[in-house]
Structure formats: C-alpha cells, structure tokens
Amino acid sequence: MKSRRIRARWTPLAIASAVSLAALASLDIGCGAPPRGVDWNGKRLPVVDMHLHPGDWDHVPEDTRKFLASRFPFPIGLDAEAAAKGSLLPESILGEIDDAGIWGAGLFAIYAPRTVGIASNELVAEDLTFAPDRFFGLASLRVDRWTTDRDAELEQLKSTLSRPGFVGIKIAHAHQHFRMDDPAFFSIYEVSASMGKPLYLHTGTSPFPGTAQEPAYTDPTYLETAIQQFSGAKFILGHLGYDFIEKRHAGLDTCIRLAKTYPNVFLEPSALGSASSDPTGENLKEAMRRMREAGITDRIIHGSDGPQSPGFVKGYLERTVAAMKETGYTEQEAADVLSGNFARVFGVTIPAEAAE
Secondary structure, eight states: OOSOOGGGGOOHHHHHHHHHHHHHHHOOTTTOSOOSSEEETTEEEOOEEEEEOOOOGGGSOHHHHHHHHTTOOTTGGGGHHHHHHHHTSHHHHHHHHHHHTOOEEEEEOEEETTTTEEEOHHHHHHHHTTSTTTEEEEEOOOOTTHHHHHHHHHHHHHHHHTSTTEEEEEEOHHHHTOOTTOGGGHHHHHHHHHHTOOEEEEOSOOOSTTOOOSHHHHOGGGGHHHHHHTTTSOEEEEGGGOBTTTTBOSSHHHHHHHHHHOTTEEEEOTTTTSTTTOTTSHHHHHHHHHHHHTTOGGGBOOOOOBOSSTTHHHHHHHHHHHHHHHTTOOHHHHHIIIIIHHHHHHTOOOOGGGOO
16 A cells, blocks of 8 residues: 555645646746756756655644745745645656756655654655656654664664665654664664665754754764764764754854764755745855865765755755855865765766766
8 A cells, every 4th residue: 555645635726736836847948858967167067966855744743734834935825735735746856856957866754743744664665666766765764662663663664775766764863852862772873884874864953843952852962972883874964953943053063073083974954055044045155165174075965955845956956056166166076065975975876867
C-alpha cells in the first residue's frame, strides 16, 4: 500500500493550484526549457540542491500547517492550504529544480509528529521513483518511542538505506526532541558509519511551533562527542547553527571550528539567505565569506531547505551564487559547493548533461 492517498482527496481547486505551481515553475516563455547549471563567467556549473522537503499534508500538525500556508504570496495565498499541499508533491519539486536549472535534489524523510510532521521513508521511496536519476533520498526514523522501539527503528532505518536511491540519513534534534549529546541515540551514528551513509543534522533554532530551542538541541557544540567517537560517519551540519528566531549567526564559529578540526564534518548553509530569515542577504554573504577564509570550501554543500513557496529554490540558488561571487570564490570553489562536494560525500556521479 502506498504511504499517502492525498491526491485522491483533493478538490478541483487544490489540483488546479498544484498544476499551476508546477506549470509556473517550469515555464520559460519564448525560450524553451531553462538551461541546466549556473553561469559562472561564461561556464555552466552543475548544481545539486541537497535539501528539499516532500510530504503529506495530512501528517503535518495544524499549527505548522498555518505557518507554512502563511508563506504563500497573493494570489496563491487565497487558497494557501491547497498551494502548500501542491508544493510537497514530487512533480512540483521537479518543476522547481527545473526552473532553477538544478540537476539533482535530495528529498528528506522526517519523523517529527509534534513539530514539522511526518514525511515517511515510504513516502520518500515513492517520490524517488518519479525521477530516479535526479532524486536522492535521505531516510529518517522515529525517536519518540526510543525506549521500546529502538531496535525496530534502527532495523527499519537500515532496511530503508539499503533501498535504491537512498544515500543518507536526516535527523533534527530540535524537531524530534532529543539531545545532541545523549549517548542513548549514538546507535544512529553507528548505522551511518557502518553503512557509509552520511548524516544530515539540523542545527540551530527553528521557527516551527513546538521546537525544542534549548542549546542541547540546537548548538552544534553538543555534537562534538559523537563526531569524535564516530569518525567513520560523515556529519553534515545543516543551517550552520543559525538562530532563526533572532535571525543572526549563533553557531557559525562552532561549525567552522568543527569542520577545520574533524575531516568527517561538512557544512550546509540552507535557509540563511531566505527573505524571511535574512532579508538583506548579509548573513548568508558573511557565512560564505567566513567559510572561504577558513579554507573549508571543500566542506560546503549547497542546499535551500525548499520548496517552501513558488520560486524559493531558484531564488535561494541565485542568492548563494551572488554571495560566492561577492566574497571571492573561484570557479573551482563554486563548483565544489554547488555539486562537487555533494558528489564526493554521497558517492554520486554528476553527468555531463547536468550543466548544458
């Protein structure tokens, strides 16, 4: 049985909204399909966005539904719930990355029923079949029943990671309500190391209702013990420990220190440059500058945290490229950030047609 039946319950207006989103995302009037890749001084560089969220609207908490729906502009906001539903579908995500010229995308599973909701491994597996050559899955697991279901959850995670298209693991301590330094959960890192599947970890605070905002759930400093103990696991620190409540850098220094100290640490600056979290774009620019000055451009992996709203994925890529150009990135450094580091860390081959 498929993990979701959301399409069958949609009203005609909801279906029309989803179709409109996909159509708008892929439309390029008079020019055919947008070219793939990013123009960097006359050369096209391939792009992978490692951080995109599919989902099932029925498994998103009500407060979070309202939060997501509020982000859609007029006139889409007139039926924001239908638009938000549509944005989670694989066809809409594919339309968003096509419009941005992006070749590949990471699709995140997550089990956080009290905060951002549930996007199951089965749902992601289903979505991967929509574009198996361009979608890559990051599996997750439930931790809210850890004392009784730990072994079953770990086995389910291993089974999912063995399926085609799954390249890594996604966890979010703040959304899933477990401490970064709690050794009871270190078996997750052990699975990552033993199976060679990198870990993406949300770091920093979060604007979503119900999130655990205390340092032990958000500050990447609390990950250092696990990073040391599981040197065979690759840790990708998402959002650079950014404080999305105060809209400021909070964990950037720590993330840079960890990446310089440990070869198994990588950084992903998603959502920093979005209009809601960084209106001027200066915080994203500062992060890109400081990571380059620290000599760790080989550790940065591009991600947007989309799709969020129509055009977000494309806009975030444009802001990232602008930040790199303004802070002196070379062509090779930009190529590494946009796709090369993803390919190396996850063992993915980027085809020639990814930039043409």
